[in-house]
Amino acid sequence: MFKRIFFVLSFFFLSFKPVFAQSEFVTDYQVNYLVQPNGATHAKFNISLTNKISNIYASEFSLSIGSPQLTQVKAYQDSQIFDPQINQGSNTTNIVIPFPDKVLGKDKTRNFILEFESPDFANRMGNVWEISIPKISQSDNLSSYTLTLNIPQSFGQPTIISPAPSRQENSGGYTAYFFTADKLKDKGISATFGSTQNFDFSLTYDLVNANLFPIKTSIALPPDTAFQKIFLNRLDPLPENITVDLDGNWLANYQLNSKQTLSIIATGSAELQLQPRQDFPAFDPGSLSQYLTPQPYWESDNPKIKALAEKYATPEKIYTYVTNNLIYDYGRLTENNSRFGAANALDNPESAICTEFTDLFIALARSAGIPTRAVNGFAYTANATLRPLSLKKDILHAWPEYYNSEKKIWVPVDPTWGNTTGGVDFFNQFDLNHFAFSILGQNSQLPAPAGAYKIESSKSKQVEVSFGQPPQVNSNLAVNFKLPSQALAGIPVPGQLIIANLGNTALYQQTIRLQSDHFPLSQTDWEIPVLPPLASYTVSFDLQAKNWLDQFTDTLTATVNNQTYRQQLTVNPVSSLVFTAGNLPYFILIAIASICLIFMVKLFYAQLSKRRPPSHL
Numbered sequence: 001m002f003k004r005i006f007f008v009l010s011f012f013f014l015s016f017k018p019v020f021a022q023s024e025f026v027t028d029y030q031v032n033y034l035v036q037p038n039g040a041t042h043a044k045f046n047i048s049l050t051n052k053i054s055n056i057y058a059s060e061f062s063l064s065i066g067s068p069q070l071t072q073v074k075a076y077q078d079s080q081i082f083d084p085q086i087n088q089g090s091n092t093t094n095i096v097i098p099f100p101d102k103v104l105g106k107d108k109t110r111n112f113i114l115e116f117e118s119p120d121f122a123n124r125m126g127n128v129w130e131i132s133i134p135k136i137s138q139s140d141n142l143s144s145y146t147l148t149l150n151i152p153q154s155f156g157q158p159t160i161i162s163p164a165p166s167r168q169e170n171s172g173g174y175t176a177y178f179f180t181a182d183k184l185k186d187k188g189i190s191a192t193f194g195s196t197q198n199f200d201f202s203l204t205y206d207l208v209n210a211n212l213f214p215i216k217t218s219i220a221l222p223p224d225t226a227f228q229k230i231f232l233n234r235l236d237p238l239p240e241n242i243t244v245d246l247d248g249n250w251l252a253n254y255q256l257n258s259k260q261t262l263s264i265i266a267t268g269s270a271e272l273q274l275q276p277r278q279d280f281p282a283f284d285p286g287s288l289s290q291y292l293t294p295q296p297y298w299e300s301d302n303p304k305i306k307a308l309a310e311k312y313a314t315p316e317k318i319y320t321y322v323t324n325n326l327i328y329d330y331g332r333l334t335e336n337n338s339r340f341g342a343a344n345a346l347d348n349p350e351s352a353i354c355t356e357f358t359d360l361f362i363a364l365a366r367s368a369g370i371p372t373r374a375v376n377g378f379a380y381t382a383n384a385t386l387r388p389l390s391l392k393k394d395i396l397h398a399w400p401e402y403y404n405s406e407k408k409i410w411v412p413v414d415p416t417w418g419n420t421t422g423g424v425d426f427f428n429q430f431d432l433n434h435f436a437f438s439i440l441g442q443n444s445q446l447p448a449p450a451g452a453y454k455i456e457s458s459k460s461k462q463v464e465v466s467f468g469q470p471p472q473v474n475s476n477l478a479v480n481f482k483l484p485s486q487a488l489a490g491i492p493v494p495g496q497l498i499i500a501n502l503g504n505t506a507l508y509q510q511t512i513r514l515q516s517d518h519f520p521l522s523q524t525d526w527e528i529p530v531l532p533p534l535a536s537y538t539v540s541f542d543l544q545a546k547n548w549l550d551q552f553t554d555t556l557t558a559t560v561n562n563q564t565y566r567q568q569l570t571v572n573p574v575s576s577l578v579f580t581a582g583n584l585p586y587f588i589l590i591a592i593a594s595i596c597l598i599f600m601v602k603l604f605y606a607q608l609s610k611r612r613p614p615s616h617l
Contacts, residue, residue: 025058026050026143033121033133034150034174041121045114050143054106061097061112067120068093077112084114123382126467128194128432129155135188135423145181147189150174155193159274162190162429186320187425197272197432199378200468204460205264205453209256218243218251220438220447221266221532222377224506226276226409228436231269231471231504232533237262242535246287247373247439249447250532261455268504269471272432281508281529282408291371291403295444297341297359300366304346309367315402315413318364319427323418326352326360328388354388354398357416359444361400371403373441375412376449378465380433387417387433396451396463399434435465476502479560481567483543489550489573493543497558499528500536507531512539513559518552518571519543549573 030046049058070093075082085096095114103110122131133149136142149165151158153173163184165177179189205219218239222230225248239252256262294301300309312321329351340348342363345356352360358374365372379397381387389396401410412434414426437449451463482496497514501507510528514521521541528537543554551573558565 024051024053024056026052026141028144029136029142029146031136031145031147032150033148035122035131035152035155037152037154039122039124039129040117040119042117043115043121046111047114048109048111048143049103050109051103051106054104057102057104058110059099061099062094063097063114064092064094065116065118067118069120070095070116070118073114073116075112075114077110082112120383125380125382125433126197126199128192128197130431130433131189131191131193132421132424133189134421135184135186142181145184147179147184149177149179149189149191151177151191151193158191158193159195160190160192160429162425163187186423187428188421188423190425190429190431192274192429192431194432195274196470198468198470199270199272199380199435199465201266201268201270201378201435202464203266203450204462205266205450206455206458206462207254207256207262207264207453208455209258209260212258214255214257216253216255218253218447219264219453220449221250221252222268222270222435222437222450223248223250223439223532224280224530225436225439226280227273227412227430229271229273229277229505230533231271231473232266233269233471233474233504234265234267235534236265238534242532244530244532245442245447246290247441248530249439250535251447266450269468270435271471272435274430274432276407276409279508283403283410288371288403291373291441292366292369294363294366297339297355297444298363298366299341299343300363302343302363302367305342305363306367308346309364312364313368315365315370315411316427318361318368318370319413319415319418322357322361322364322415325349326357326415326419328352328357328416328420330388333388354416357419358398358400361413361415365400365402373401373410373439374444375399375401375434375436375439377437378435378463380435380465388420397434401439471504474504477507477560477563478502479558479563479565481556481558481565483556483567483569485568486570486572487543487545489545489571490548491544493569495541495543495556497539497541498536499531499539499560501531501533504533506533510537510561511559514539514541515557515559516543516554518545518550518554519556543569545571549575551576 027050028048032044034042036042049061051057068088070086070088073084073086073095075084075097082097082099085098087094097112097114099110121133122129131149131151133147136145151174153170153175161177163179166180166183167178169176201222207217207219209215221232221242224230235252239254242250242252245251252264254262254264299305308321312318326345327350332351332353337353339355340359342359345352345360362372362374376398377396379387379389381389399412399414399416401412404411412430414430414434418424418426437451438447440446454462478500480498482498484493487493497512499510499512508530510531512526512528514524523541526539531537550571553568553570556567556569
């Protein structure tokens with residue numbers, strides 16, 4: 001009796017199981033990956049196939065590898081060379097190794113070697129090398145599994161490597177990282193060499209007002225996050241202001257006239273980090289309840305979702321469930337695909353794209369009491385099959401974030417790529433390829449990210465992102481008083497202090513103190529939690545000398561982050577009012593008030609005289 005042995009390794013894409021009886025054979029793997037300096041990776045599998053029953057043997061061995069770019073495939077046993085059959089598809093390569101001879105007998109072992117090369121395991125992305133070695137399919141027949149990953153020492157030390165290797169050695173210009181089966185039971189290997197990534201961006205936003213009246217609207221600019229720092233160099237035309245919503249989005253506010261079309265261009269750079277930024281403020285936990293409520297597409301109150309949330313009650317368990325149970329549907333990558341939502345994703349698990357992976361993760365997590373939200377943005381991929389971008393327009397990718405209450409940060413994860421890469425870990429280790437455009441937490445549909453502001457007549461690309469160099473910080477804080485130089489005693493003087501960030505990066509926790517030598521102030525201290533680049537913040541106040549006869553020169557002092565700014569105001573008594581050019585506004589005001597007073601007094605007495613009874617002589 002013979003058996004055709006179908007072993008399936010889930011390299012980046014597939015996760016099938018062997019089809020033979022588990023008790024008939026056991027396998028041992030010694031796997032070696034050698035990443036060359038140009039990124040091409042040589043894989044060598046030493047495989048031992050042992051019979052557990054005396055009257056059967058293996059006639060062939062098959063592996064399906066989720067990479068269409070395999071080269072130099074060869075299989076051999078000692079001096080015997082096999083002739084592997086290679087079938088390359090659009091997404092995978094299937095390798096069938098025929099065995100011309102028989103290995104019969106219980107506990108008899110066939111030892112053979114499979115080698116190939118692929119460019120899909122290591123990729124240079126800007127400043128960073130990323131290594132992704134996916135997991136091997138687990139089955140009962142797997143006896144032992146060891147893996148060695150050899151990385152050129154020119155790549156430097158890994159910023160992150162997950163899981164942690166059991167040991168490492170340096171030799172011949174390479175560092176060898178050793179892994180055992182217990183480390184690789186449920187995940188592959190992810191390693192990043194380089195701690196930051198830089199993207200240059202040029203984003204176009206097309207706004208249209210089809211109404212007969214003016215409207216106010218806004219666009220979402222790429223915001224700062226705990227892992228992302230934005231350098232906004234140009235925004236043309238400038239908005240009325242840039243505000244920050246509860247999710248941390250930067251909203252540039254514009255007014256459009258009747259029937260007006262406006263094209264806005266934003267250019268700058270983004271710096272992505274693997275570790276949370278030390279200068280980014282912790283999220284305010286007071287508003288976390290907003291990230292637990294049901295929303296359209298996040299039906300956390302759905303009975304099916306509630307039942308699953310009780311079973312998978314942690315972020316990692318939810319991530320694993322979503323990654324393993326949805327199937328990415330490459331056929332839905334069209335110009336206008338509809339968003340299913342979490343409940344429909346459960347009913348149609350074989351037809352998911354990134355929005356379904358994201359929505360289901362959020363709905364399950366919210367139902368389990370875990371604050372979550374979504375991110376829309378750009379994601380760089382060197383292989384759209386392994387790491388697909390789900391939307392063909394300029395809205396490129398979506399992924400969820402959950403709130404870590406201990407670290408007080410939002411943690412991004414990507415169950416979509418965890419699925420399509422065949423088990424690369426995008427939960428414990430994120431990457432430097434996800435560039436956030438907008439954050440959806442308070443609302444499951446807004447704000448729309450860059451790429452969504454496109455009119456039908458426009459054929460130009462709205463999102464241009466490329467690798468860049470570390471940008472230069474431009475710090476320029478302008479503080480100005482809006483206050484007259486002179487005032488009359490007893491008459492309120494409205495004033496403003498305008499703090500404008502003219503630099504290209506956001507400023508955080510800006511403290512303001514306002515002091516006066518003579519005027520009492522109802523409020524003296526303010527704090528600006530975040531001031532995005534090209535944004536301004538206005539402090540309004542009223543000044544009034546109570547005594548009409550006061551005469552003095554006051555110095556208003558504003559202290560903004562230990563920098564001092566001063567403005568003088570001269571206060572004159574009302575008696576000093578003369579008809580001069582400088583005092584003309586005050587003179588006119590008092591004259592009008594006097595005339596009105598006289599007129600009202602005369603009118604009062606006239607009405608009073610009409611009501612008097614006639615006198616009798």
